[in-house]
Amino acid sequence: MIRSLLLMMLLTxxxxxxxxxxxxxxxMTNYLQQLSDAKTTQDYQKLSAAFxxxxxxxxxxxxxxxxxxxxxxxxxxTDANLDKDANAKKGKALVAAAxxxxxxxxxxxxxxxxxxxxxxxxxxxxxxxxxxxxAAALEKGLKMQPDNPRLNYLKGMALVNTPEAFxxxxxxxxxxxxxxVKFYEAEEVKPLHPSWGKQxxxxxxxxxx
Amino acid sequence: MKQLFTLLTLLxxxxxxxxxxxxxxxxxxxxxxxxAASVNIKGSYDGTISDSSGNYSFETFETGKQIIVVTxxxxxxxxxxxxxxxxxxxxxxxxxEKRNELQAVVVTAGAFAAGDGKRASxxxxxxxxxTVGGGxxxxxxxxxxxxxxxxxxxxxxxxVRGGEGYETKQFIDGxxxxxxxxxxxxxxxxxxxxxxxxxxxxxxxxxxxxxxxxQALSSALILETVDMPEKTxxxxxxxxxxxxxxxxxxxxxxxxxxxxxxxxxxxxxxxELVKQRQEYFQSPEFxxxxxxFRWRTxxxxxxxxxxxxxxxxGVKDPDIDxxxxxxxxxxxxxxxYNNISWxxxxxxxxxxxxxxxxxYNSDRMSGALETPQGNKVLLPGMPWESKNFTLDKTETLxxxxxxxxxxxxxxxVFRLGGELWIASDKPVFNDSAYPLRDHLAAAFAETDIYLxxxxxxxxxxxxxxxxxxxxxxxxxxxxxxxxFNKVHQLSAAYGIFYQKPENKYLYFRQPLAFMKSxxxxxxxxxxxxxxxxxxxxxxxxxxxxxxxxxxxxxxNGGDGYAQGVELFWRDKKSVRNFDYWISYxxxxxxxxxxxxxxxxHPNFAAAHTLSVVLKRFFLPIKTGFNxxxxxxxxxxxxxxxxxxxxxxxxxxxxxxxxxxSNLGFSLNYVPSAGNPKAKTFLVLVASVSNVLGHDQVYxxxxxxxxxxxxxxxxxxPRFFFIGLFVNWGIDRTQEIIDSNL
Numbered sequence: 001m002i003r004s005l006l007l008m009m010l011l012t013x014x015x016x017x018x019x020x021x022x023x024x025x026x027x028m029t030n031y032l033q034q035l036s037d038a039k040t041t042q043d044y045q046k047l048s049a050a051f052x053x054x055x056x057x058x059x060x061x062x063x064x065x066x067x068x069x070x071x072x073x074x075x076x077x078t079d080a081n082l083d084k085d086a087n088a089k090k091g092k093a094l095v096a097a098a099x100x101x102x103x104x105x106x107x108x109x110x111x112x113x114x115x116x117x118x119x120x121x122x123x124x125x126x127x128x129x130x131x132x133x134x135a136a137a138l139e140k141g142l143k144m145q146p147d148n149p150r151l152n153y154l155k156g157m158a159l160v161n162t163p164e165a166f167x168x169x170x171x172x173x174x175x176x177x178x179x180x181v182k183f184y185e186a187e188e189v190k191p192l193h194p195s196w197g198k199q200x201x202x203x204x205x206x207x208x209x
Numbered sequence: 210m211k212q213l214f215t216l217l218t219l220l221x222x223x224x225x226x227x228x229x230x231x232x233x234x235x236x237x238x239x240x241x242x243x244x245a246a247s248v249n250i251k252g253s254y255d256g257t258i259s260d261s262s263g264n265y266s267f268e269t270f271e272t273g274k275q276i277i278v279v280t281x282x283x284x285x286x287x288x289x290x291x292x293x294x295x296x297x298x299x300x301x302x303x304x305x306e307k308r309n310e311l312q313a314v315v316v317t318a319g320a321f322a323a324g325d326g327k328r329a330s331x332x333x334x335x336x337x338x339x340t341v342g343g344g345x346x347x348x349x350x351x352x353x354x355x356x357x358x359x360x361x362x363x364x365x366x367x368x369v370r371g372g373e374g375y376e377t378k379q380f381i382d383g384x385x386x387x388x389x390x391x392x393x394x395x396x397x398x399x400x401x402x403x404x405x406x407x408x409x410x411x412x413x414x415x416x417x418x419x420x421x422x423x424q425a426l427s428s429a430l431i432l433e434t435v436d437m438p439e440k441t442x443x444x445x446x447x448x449x450x451x452x453x454x455x456x457x458x459x460x461x462x463x464x465x466x467x468x469x470x471x472x473x474x475x476x477x478x479x480x481e482l483v484k485q486r487q488e489y490f491q492s493p494e495f496x497x498x499x500x501x502f503r504w505r506t507x508x509x510x511x512x513x514x515x516x517x518x519x520x521x522x523g524v525k526d527p528d529i530d531x532x533x534x535x536x537x538x539x540x541x542x543x544x545x546y547n548n549i550s551w552x553x554x555x556x557x558x559x560x561x562x563x564x565x566x567x568x569y570n571s572d573r574m575s576g577a578l579e580t581p582q583g584n585k586v587l588l589p590g591m592p593w594e595s596k597n598f599t600l601d602k603t604e605t606l607x608x609x610x611x612x613x614x615x616x617x618x619x620x621x622v623f624r625l626g627g628e629l630w631i632a633s634d635k636p637v638f639n640d641s642a643y644p645l646r647d648h649l650a651a652a653f654a655e656t657d658i659y660l661x662x663x664x665x666x667x668x669x670x671x672x673x674x675x676x677x678x679x680x681x682x683x684x685x686x687x688x689x690x691x692x693f694n695k696v697h698q699l700s701a702a703y704g705i706f707y708q709k710p711e712n713k714y715l716y717f718r719q720p721l722a723f724m725k726s727x728x729x730x731x732x733x734x735x736x737x738x739x740x741x742x743x744x745x746x747x748x749x750x751x752x753x754x755x756x757x758x759x760x761x762x763x764x765n766g767g768d769g770y771a772q773g774v775e776l777f778w779r780d781k782k783s784v785r786n787f788d789y790w791i792s793y794x795x796x797x798x799x800x801x802x803x804x805x806x807x808x809x810h811p812n813f814a815a816a817h818t819l820s821v822v823l824k825r826f827f828l829p830i831k832t833g834f835n836x837x838x839x840x841x842x843x844x845x846x847x848x849x850x851x852x853x854x855x856x857x858x859x860x861x862x863x864x865x866x867x868x869x870s871n872l873g874f875s876l877n878y879v880p881s882a883g884n885p886k887a888k889t890f891l892v893l894v895a896s897v898s899n900v901l902g903h904d905q906v907y908x909x910x911x912x913x914x915x916x917x918x919x920x921x922x923x924x925x926p927r928f929f930f931i932g933l934f935v936n937w938g939i940d941r942t943q944e945i946i947d948s949n950l
Contacts, residue, residue: 053256
């Protein structure tokens, strides 16, 4: 009898007690799974909205804001026809919301992405504004956490894509990417926390060799 | 047990109840679907975004009274209270568009903007002006690749839509620039005095511009200076033509900056290497000193810019009326241009701007006849008498222009302002003085009315009074713009424009009035990322133009018209790393003014003008290549003579020049492009005009007796330039790299 009652309490969700974080974990795990499968801009925008709903409902957690912005950044990289300024404007607002809750290095990777996407719209005229914004974000993030694997990965890729004669180069990039991979391996990823980029960093390294 | 069962069934019932579907449609006030709007239940995780038809649907476990929140970028957020009870609840929501400056339509009729891209009419950026092939970083040369401007090479200035060069005025931070071009010799166009890098934004208005600007019958070139430089830097420039050095300092907090730049130009060496048609006994020499200060105020900025210029040249031409005499022309110029502008935002939608200008210009010219041995000769009678002269011309202009702006809501704005020009011109021609003084006062008002983000109306008016003419005028201006799908845009503009006659007609103290033009412009623009297409049709009516009745008699009896169609196409997307634009202008114009015997096609207007600008940067060789090709059909030329018997002007001879064709080329090599953190930045620029060596004839001039005519040509078939520019502090290499990633 008591057992049935307990079971029943569990079944009905007993939403009041420990349900909140479980609901949060379930929702986030589910959305993160969808995020890894997402392909189209609509997928990304849908997920961004989903993360944002979690964020506004939870009020105090930076991760859902982070992923809401991250989803839009992914759309920005994959969709050539997307209005980068509108996308970045929305994304940067989400980044600001995340930063207001937790000023941590991880979030600056997103500022870097949005600013870079905006700069690439018209580099000659936008370099002075968005190019510098991107560089400053990366620098600030790395200053706060020099061993952040994702920031090192982004920095390494930027170097790889810049020709040697222009201060970049594959060898310089390789060193940073190798460091990034080392940081990825040493990192203990907390549940639901960002862990992207390791595979890409390893692939980029293999390509260089 | 029974109780437990009841409880269980109750619970099951409750669960089945909670699985409610909420669906509906999100549309805007015009019934169009809003795509990707976010819909959710306040405080819960449940929600979704609308699809491409504006429809949405999601499931929720929430019940009872809930708040549905709908948000979308560019729209006001809507919160609707619903009671979730049934299995399916439909909530349709209408979103109202936010009035937003970035989304809102901007009038593009007549205007081409080059700048930071924040304006909807932006088609070029500052770098584009610097890198027009063969343009040698001259603003006017770059603007000539846009529709509406003529390829006139025998005189400086922008000849726009059948207008004379003086019908285009340049404005820096709101105030008019009196002498925007260097002083030179007759029949040779000179460069502009201002470096394009000074400007954050350049708007070329080929007509129909705002009531804030006056005294330009045809066109306004509106230049806005950079607010605060990015970094402290030092620079030098080395070329066979000039040497320059500059320093620009910016305070750490970026709230104060100052800078100085000096350039010395002497073309003696160049003229020895590249033969010129004329013989220069004083090769052109220029000193240019620029000074600037900028202060950030609480919510605004004060900018001061000063340009001190001194130049001289002396040239000999074979005299057209004699076999072996030479015509000697010499000029010394001193020019001091000062501009102070103060912009302040007072909050509550109130903004002010104040423009102050002071300029001083002195030209000392002389003409003489000389024998081949170099001795001066004085011959009696015409035409000889007019060939020995001295002209000392001293002009000052003081300008004050305050403008108050009140923002009524997000978009609707009202502006009110005034302008005072105190001008003095003191020419002394062969010991006779013809001093002129004029106080031109103007008041203007303008309002931007937005019915919504897609429909805008600009209504303005301007009143002017000239103490010299003793006349006033009222000039209404109206512009309308309508955009659909943020891609297509239709604009129209109408306006009346007045301009004082040129001083040379006022020296003789005849009662003259303002010249007048009326513009009608219709414009269609299609703009997608990286591509822009524009078509514009215009009609311009000229009235009260200056007519010459005899040698020194003038009245306002002239008139004329100009009409045409212009196309512009730019594409930087179709081919990677490759950018090009094409401009075409068709112009039909006739005017009856000055000594024209009747209404004729003026000699500065070509019927068809085409410009193609190509740019490409090759990363492996660190070199950019820029080509500009311009073509214009032949222009008419006339020999107009005064017939003393009939006391009228007659056309004694006329014809049409060969078409104009010019291929300009420039390359910029960036050898130093070291690492992005390099403190030294180096760029080598080389350019040549008229690569194909086309024999350009701009016009013809006739001998006094009309028996001989001579073509007006450029001083040399080609112009070559090579220069090395070095900067310390600021690095522009990254700009060049990133533009090619």
